[in-house]
Amino acid sequence: MKPPKRSPIALAVLTMLCEAPMHPYRMQRLIKERGKDEVINVTQRASLYQTIQRLEREGLIAAQRTARDEKRPEHTVYAITETGRAIAVEWMRQILSTPTNEYPEFPAAISFLPLLSPDDVLRQLEARAKAIKAELERIDEGLKQAAAVPRLFLLEMEYLRAVQTTELSWVTFVVDDLRSGRLTWSEAWLRQIAAQFASEPASSSE
Amino acid sequence: MKPPKRSPIALAVLTMLCEAPMHPYRMQRLIKERGKDEVINVTQRASLYQTIQRLEREGLIAAQRTARDEKRPEHTVYAITETGRAIAVEWMRQILSTPTNEYPEFPAAISFLPLLSPDDVLRQLEARAKAIKAELERIDEGLKQAAAVPRLFLLEMEYLRAVQTTELSWVTFVVDDLRSGRLTWSEAWLRQIAAQFASEPASSSE
DNA sequence: AGTATACTAGTCATAAAATAACTATGCAAG
DNA sequence: CTTGCATAGTTATTTTATGACTAGTATACT
Numbered sequence: 001m002k003p004p005k006r007s008p009i010a011l012a013v014l015t016m017l018c019e020a021p022m023h024p025y026r027m028q029r030l031i032k033e034r035g036k037d038e039v040i041n042v043t044q045r046a047s048l049y050q051t052i053q054r055l056e057r058e059g060l061i062a063a064q065r066t067a068r069d070e071k072r073p074e075h076t077v078y079a080i081t082e083t084g085r086a087i088a089v090e091w092m093r094q095i096l097s098t099p100t101n102e103y104p105e106f107p108a109a110i111s112f113l114p115l116l117s118p119d120d121v122l123r124q125l126e127a128r129a130k131a132i133k134a135e136l137e138r139i140d141e142g143l144k145q146a147a148a149v150p151r152l153f154l155l156e157m158e159y160l161r162a163v164q165t166t167e168l169s170w171v172t173f174v175v176d177d178l179r180s181g182r183l184t185w186s187e188a189w190l191r192q193i194a195a196q197f198a199s200e201p202a203s204s205s206e
Numbered sequence: 207m208k209p210p211k212r213s214p215i216a217l218a219v220l221t222m223l224c225e226a227p228m229h230p231y232r233m234q235r236l237i238k239e240r241g242k243d244e245v246i247n248v249t250q251r252a253s254l255y256q257t258i259q260r261l262e263r264e265g266l267i268a269a270q271r272t273a274r275d276e277k278r279p280e281h282t283v284y285a286i287t288e289t290g291r292a293i294a295v296e297w298m299r300q301i302l303s304t305p306t307n308e309y310p311e312f313p314a315a316i317s318f319l320p321l322l323s324p325d326d327v328l329r330q331l332e333a334r335a336k337a338i339k340a341e342l343e344r345i346d347e348g349l350k351q352a353a354a355v356p357r358l359f360l361l362e363m364e365y366l367r368a369v370q371t372t373e374l375s376w377v378t379f380v381v382d383d384l385r386s387g388r389l390t391w392s393e394a395w396l397r398q399i400a401a402q403f404a405s406e407p408a409s410s411s412e
Numbered sequence: 413a414g415t416a417t418a419c420t421a422g423t424c425a426t427a428a429a430a431t432a433a434c435t436a437t438g439c440a441a442g
Numbered sequence: 443c444t445t446g447c448a449t450a451g452t453t454a455t456t457t458t459a460t461g462a463c464t465a466g467t468a469t470a471c472t
Contacts, residue, residue: 005428005459008314015318019400025450039313047429049451054428075450092322095315096330099337099373104308107245108214109301111362112221116298124302131305150399152391156317159376166372167305170365185358193356194225211430211457231421250460255422260457281421 004058006091009051012040014060014088017080021064024052025075035142039156052078060084106167114190122178125171132168136161210264212297215257218246220266220294223286227270230258231281241348245362258284266290312373320396328384331377338374342367 004010016027028042042048055061056078064079080088113121139161146154177183210216222233234248248254261267262284270285286294319327345367352360383389 006311007429008309008311009429011311011314011318015321018321023450029449036317038307039309039317041307041309041430044429044431045451046431046453050429088321092315092318093326093330095311096322096327097333097337099334099341100311101244101247102308102310103214103245103247104310105212105214105217105301105306107362107365108217109298110365111242111245111359112217112298113361114358115221115224115294116302120299121302124299127303128305131303135305151389152320153317155319155380156313159313159316159373162372162376163369166368167365170368174361183357213458215458229421235420247459250458251422252424252460253458256458 004055004060004087006094007051008040009042009047010055011088011091011095012036013048013052013055013078014080014084014091017061017078018085018088021077021079023075023077024049034153035146035157038160055084060087114185118178118184122175125175125178129168129171129175132164132171136164136168139164210261210266210293212300213257214246215248215253216261217294217297217301218242219254219258219261220286220290220297223267223284224291224294227283227285229281229283230255240359241352241363244366261290266293320391324384324390328381331381331384335374335377335381338370338377342370342374345370 012031013027016022016030022030025045028045028048031037031040031042037043052061056063059081061078061084062081064077066074066076116124139157143154143157143161151158174183218237219233222228222236228236231251234251234254237243237246237248243249258267262269265287267284267290268287270283272280272282322330345363349360349363349367357364380389
């Protein structure tokens with residue numbers, strides 16, 4: 001019996017069912033209504049249904065009944081189990097306490113910058129800066145709209161805002177360095193570096 | 207003919223093959239040697255081999271030959287194709303220019319904080335702060351070791367450092383608010399809020 | 413001399429997740 | 443009368459993650 005696999009959607013399902021029993025589609029709508037769709041991906045319903053099936057197999061949730069509000073499609077209501085509740089708490093503690101690397105695309109691309117020319121990179125990063133600014137405005141607009149909502153329910157937005165702000169300042173920093181020429185490269189220079197590192201015995205080790 | 211799917215590993219494979227033809231295992235070691243394993247997940251080799259097979263199917267790379275250095279296992283050397291090179295450049299431009307939400311675990315967990323008690327959250331976040339500090343020291347140590355390496359090849363570390371620093375300050379900020387009681391909640395208070403929102407018609411819409 | 417460990421290079425099987433496309437009904441707008 | 447949207451869900455395909463496994467070589471200990 002291996003421990004059930006952790007995932008954002010699985011966590012969302014368990015925590016919503018801790019509040020009250022409900023059916024999958026309802027979870028999707030609740031997540032959207034509460035604005036949690038910024039941090040939980042529910043654009044594709046299939047993932048949600050698949051995850052729910054898995055959690056049922058693993059005994060963390062249980063189908064309570066198959067109901068039918070008049071004139072609405074049939075739907076299966078799920079409830080959390082004791083194990084499910086315990087696992088949800090355990091997952092929360094682990095996620096909060098221990099950071100894990102999730103390998104997003106942007107830093108990966110950063111590490112392959114030499115594939116493009118410096119001015120090409122400059123153009124792309126300028127576009128990114130613009131996009132992040134728009135994104136930040138959207139977040140601020142959302143926070144303004146939700147002025148009446150207790151802060152507890154807006155913390156993830158606060159967090160996203162902080163991270164986006166940092167990314168923006170890092171990007172504009174690099175853009176400046178590219179524009180001024182403080183950061184640059186060329187085919188010739190790259191070949192030279194490659195030759196250098198080929199001769200040296202790759203100093204960094206452990 | 208749908209366009210090939212973008213992924214950090216696929217991008218890594220293409221860019222390495224842009225430099226020179228090589229075999230999968232060599233890519234894995236190169237990524238580690240250059241410290242890119244911080245942003246490209248190569249701990250599990252199987253993903254790398256599977257991605258390479260897919261890229262070959264899609265015609266972005268091609269098996270050049272199956273070679274055998276004496277006393278070493280047989281290995282297949284791959285080379286990039288014209289399409290592959292074009293796709294790599296296209297991916298780079300898209301990733302750099304347009305931010306995409308990748309739904310990491312931490313913000314997801316943040317949005318379900320009420321599942322734990324305030325002092326439980328406090329303990330977990332204190333642990334996280336400590337872990338991030340250690341992580342930052344590790345990064346700084348790495349950057350110090352690599353003082354001779356041109357900045358171009360350390361940019362992703364710079365970025366990670368900036369993001370981690372922001373996360374640390376946000377976490378310590380929240381820890382302070384929890385400790386002082388500026389941020390708190392209780393079962394009773396949560397029930398009250400739930401009742402309030404059940405009566406109101408979910409004001410946030412557009 | 414024998415044993416344990418690590419490195420090189422890769423395979424296989426399973427499970428989980430992403431993604432798109434599809435069913436079926438009810439309701440409202442035009 | 444039909445177009446579009448909301449509700450509630452299913453199916454199939456592809457990708458990715460993960461762990462376990464093979465098999466030979468080199469190195470280190472004991």
